[in-house]
Amino acid sequence: MIEVKNLVKIYETKKGCVTGVDQVSLTVKKGEVYGIVGYSGAGKSSLIRCLNLLEKPTSGEIHIDGVELTTLSKTELRKARLKIGMIFQHFHLVSAKTVSENIAFALKAAGLPKAKIHDRVTELLDMVGLSDKKDVYPAQLSGGQKQRVGIARALANNPSVLLCDEATSALDPSTTKSILSLLKKINSELGITIVLITHEMEVVKTICDRMAVMQDGKIIEEGDVYEVFANPKQSLTKDFVNSILQFELPERLLEERQGKLIKIYFQGEIAEQGVISDVFQTFKVRGNILHGKIEYIQDIPLGIFIMEITGEQVEMDRAIAYIAARTKNLEVIDDAA
Known part of the structure; x- marks a missing residue:
């Protein structure tokens, strides 16, 4: 389970302080897929990067599986992060390493014995449907295949939580559908809690159980996905829902x-x-x-x-x-x- 309490992230810039996350509190239940939707600049990327402390919060608390991350030492945080996988919009693969080596890198960093790394990489490649690509380099892969490598790498150390930072934004609609199907399969079969951010309501509609809408660093609406679609309350939420359900008559x-x-x-x-x-x-x-x-x-x-x-x-x-x-x-x- 993920519990965020009164989270604040303030950035210091040359033009002054900018609040990226503004007093956000939310709870993500164990094993659910939780979507955070908002336009560019809403604060959703800052929020998700705070969940594993890639961004250090200015104040507030982040509890994952009962552990308050903001109180941990550097050593304790490195250990806690092994149970928090993350996939990115632009994949972040090492171009000079093969698919297998990219995945193995995460296992080596976690200290897995060399004898076990090969078997785990093979298992992960099979899971994401890339068994035939183990010896190729990222430049030889399509966008969807690169993201599958990213997912395999994020799952390498058997995390309990998977964070997805605009994981499908760089992909075409058909590939997006296949990646979302893979994430839903991972959630169903492995019981991994997934938090994803997106600006696309179609993504939320397809995969999420519950959702939140962010604007100006705040969560302005939250609830079960069906209820939010059926009865949106805030004007921004209505705009997002309209992008899926509404239409203009000639x-x-x-x-x-x-x-x-x-x-x-x-x-x-x-x-x-x-x-x-x-x-x-x-x-x-x-x-x-x-x-x-x-x-x-x-x-x-x-x-x-x-x-x-x-x-x-x-x-x-x-x-x-x-x-x-x-x-x-x-x-x-x-x-x-």
């Missing part, structure tokens, strides 16, 4: 509307029920779906549909009231009637 579709334009949010099992078809069978209205989308977050459906309902005023009102009662979330966005 102006031509908004012209010459004759009925009511409504936006319907379907959450959970209701998204898989025939609410709209029931409306057309029950009320004397017509409907025209202009846009719609269903995303599956943590295997739970979350849908948004925009549609126009036409008919007599009374029937439209009754139909809308019925949909609102079934979905618990409906918004009339234009009422030409």
Whole structure:
């Protein structure tokens, strides 16, 4: 488990002091995947680098598996860091060493007996799907393969925590998907707690159990991923969610509307029920779906549909009231009637 209490990181610059992390407190449960999302400059990189003391906090506490890192001596901290793996956006591989040598370096640094290093490297290469690349150099690898080496190196000493600093930002969408699948597999099979930072909500949606949104060094919203997507509270969180779930209708579709334009949010099992078809069978209205989308977050459906309902005023009102009662979330966005 990771517990952060009142963490502050202040940088001294020529122009004065800059607060990178501002009184952040959070708890990451053992074995979960926790995402921290924010735009550039939000403080998320500073926060994650404080978790293993690559950045020394100005104040606050960091507890990992019951150990308060900020109180440790240099020797104790080196030992504690063996249980905290980290992967980086730009891989940080040693270009003059082969794939095997890059991974073995972490094992040698930890003092693993030479006789055991070969077997452990072989095991790690198999885990990340690079058994056939053990003797090649980083320059001969694709971006996704380089990140797999980075993951293998981070796992070398059997950490209990894996920190991911924008681990997929330099990768194309297809490769990102494969890396996220690998991380989810590692989390599931090894029980490793994963903390990742990103500016991409798609990453959070795909892999995380819980999440936090950072802005100006502070955590402004936190919760279960599905709940944050379904009911974002802060304007920045809504912007992030909109990048995944929302859409703008072309102006031509908004012209010459004759009925009511409504936006319907379907959450959970209701998204898989025939609410709209029931409306057309029950009320004397017509409907025209202009846009719609269903995303599956943590295997739970979350849908948004925009549609126009036409008919007599009374029937439209009754139909809308019925949909609102079934979905618990409906918004009339234009009422030409």
